[in-house]
Amino acid sequence: MADLKASQNTSISQIKSVLDIMQRASDGYLYIFDLTDDVYLIPERLKERFAFDDVRIENCSKAIQKVIYPSDYKNLVEDIARCASGEQDIHDMEYRWVDRENRVIWISCRGTIVVDADGHRLLVGKISEIGKKAKADNVTGLRREVRFRLNAEEILRDRPESIRYCMRIGIDNFKEINEKDGTEAGDMVLFELSKCIMDTVPEEVDVYRLVADEFMIMDAFSETDVNPEVIYNIIKVKVEQKVKQKDYSRFYTISAGVLDKNFVGMKSEDIMMLSEFALNEAKRNGRNQMVTFNQDDYDIYLEHLNIRKELRMDISNNFRGFQIYYQPIVDAESFQIIGAEALLRWNSQKFGNISPVIMIPIMEESGLIIPVGRYVLWEAAKMCRKWRETVPNFHINVNLSYVQVHKSDLMSDVQQCMKEVGISPDSIVLELTESGCIETDNRTRELFKRLKENQVNLAIDDFGTGYSNMRYLKEIEAKTVKLDRSFVLQALNNEYDYKLICHLIDMIHCLGSTVCMEGIEYEHELEKMKKAGPDMIQGYLFGKPCPAEEFENTHLNRKALA
Numbered sequence: 001m002a003d004l005k006a007s008q009n010t011s012i013s014q015i016k017s018v019l020d021i022m023q024r025a026s027d028g029y030l031y032i033f034d035l036t037d038d039v040y041l042i043p044e045r046l047k048e049r050f051a052f053d054d055v056r057i058e059n060c061s062k063a064i065q066k067v068i069y070p071s072d073y074k075n076l077v078e079d080i081a082r083c084a085s086g087e088q089d090i091h092d093m094e095y096r097w098v099d100r101e102n103r104v105i106w107i108s109c110r111g112t113i114v115v116d117a118d119g120h121r122l123l124v125g126k127i128s129e130i131g132k133k134a135k136a137d138n139v140t141g142l143r144r145e146v147r148f149r150l151n152a153e154e155i156l157r158d159r160p161e162s163i164r165y166c167m168r169i170g171i172d173n174f175k176e177i178n179e180k181d182g183t184e185a186g187d188m189v190l191f192e193l194s195k196c197i198m199d200t201v202p203e204e205v206d207v208y209r210l211v212a213d214e215f216m217i218m219d220a221f222s223e224t225d226v227n228p229e230v231i232y233n234i235i236k237v238k239v240e241q242k243v244k245q246k247d248y249s250r251f252y253t254i255s256a257g258v259l260d261k262n263f264v265g266m267k268s269e270d271i272m273m274l275s276e277f278a279l280n281e282a283k284r285n286g287r288n289q290m291v292t293f294n295q296d297d298y299d300i301y302l303e304h305l306n307i308r309k310e311l312r313m314d315i316s317n318n319f320r321g322f323q324i325y326y327q328p329i330v331d332a333e334s335f336q337i338i339g340a341e342a343l344l345r346w347n348s349q350k351f352g353n354i355s356p357v358i359m360i361p362i363m364e365e366s367g368l369i370i371p372v373g374r375y376v377l378w379e380a381a382k383m384c385r386k387w388r389e390t391v392p393n394f395h396i397n398v399n400l401s402y403v404q405v406h407k408s409d410l411m412s413d414v415q416q417c418m419k420e421v422g423i424s425p426d427s428i429v430l431e432l433t434e435s436g437c438i439e440t441d442n443r444t445r446e447l448f449k450r451l452k453e454n455q456v457n458l459a460i461d462d463f464g465t466g467y468s469n470m471r472y473l474k475e476i477e478a479k480t481v482k483l484d485r486s487f488v489l490q491a492l493n494n495e496y497d498y499k500l501i502c503h504l505i506d507m508i509h510c511l512g513s514t515v516c517m518e519g520i521e522y523e524h525e526l527e528k529m530k531k532a533g534p535d536m537i538q539g540y541l542f543g544k545p546c547p548a549e550e551f552e553n554t555h556l557n558r559k560a561l562a
Contacts, residue, residue: 068096079093083121091111094147130144130147161263166271167290177250177252196238229292232256232258235254236254239254256290256291258293307358311346312366324379325546326396328340328551329516332530332535332537337555340551373400376398385421400430415454425454430451483504488525491532515535517538519539
């Protein structure tokens, strides 16, 4: 019996010697687990990293409880029991340990059974921290995107019908937290949110940390039929409580995108792509909310992506398919043509005529509005120079996007345009859309100041559709205020609104600005609204938008309505 024991000890000793040598060249932790005697032999590095008392651990099944994440203990014990009984000869699991700083660490534990001369079953293998390979995250204790994709592919292949929903959660202002308070503060927010999520979802629901500030919840096995909106709202309340507990010193909110469709035939990449769309929809719609994926919305989104691609191609191809239409602006007393508004049109070879209502937002979101805006400015300036030969003091109004105001060197563009085309500053009026709510920060105020100093006139377009704030008149110092047709229609149909628009026009005049009334389409509208005292009128009654040649032939040198 002593000889057999010596033989066993020699066997373990020999294996340990080999492992000690291999350990020096390994980034993981090599181990021997004597399943028969329940003895665990580990390297010194593993003892230093996790709360083991020694490198030789007796009664391992009990000692491991100090290290393993509680909810993973049962699965581990069951798998080890199968190895000990001879039911299986391979141990291959991913589960969580807790390090000496009480952080949750995902590990991959793999081993193979070796049977010594005495029949003792020895599990010999290696432990690796998955987080070091981006399969798990040591900040939150959650598995990463790599592991989500692997798990999702397996479930989508074998039992896609079991997936109830996937929820992608993102922090709305995470970048601001990192920039203002530092990355440690950002890590703390990530940890807090991960805890809020884990404390909310059932234990059998998988949670992963994706890129940066985003998390994925995949419910594929839970027995509780809980609506994902309920889950989101509970997490949201927990986050609000966390923020409140810290006296709002670090404020953040969360948005979520949910997939609850049929997952049959899908790939993990589809889940990533569609959930990202739904999450972005939640953020585009105002943040701090949940949006469920909608196929119709996604189809429109894809169509807009294709339109954006065509826009880029046509812009790079010398603005192919783009054309400027012009709508006349007349004097309110004489009805003589005094100007025009330049309006962009685009006829795509692939999509045909695309409405500006669709085209402009796509260009604003992509930044394409900046080169297109320059194109419109130059084309309008050229036509104005030509038409001034027929109508002295003729001016053309050019619409500005908030993107141009905030993200381009507009002042430089205007100065360069006037110099190259050879026009005076009073030839161009730049229109700012009030409904676009252009915020007048210091940079914007400086831009408006420089435009004024260079005698470039500004107009507030669509007044009455947005905030209707007189502050715009003061801060922008607009020469002209254009009253939107919807505002005019209210005045036509209601005496109170008519008196209101009359007083508004008087107020604008008192501030030294002129008024252009938009949307006059019929004679009776003109007759009534003219009495309100506008300076200029624009509407279908005097002409619809048309190409430059048609505008020239139809409107210039023409006697307007008396």
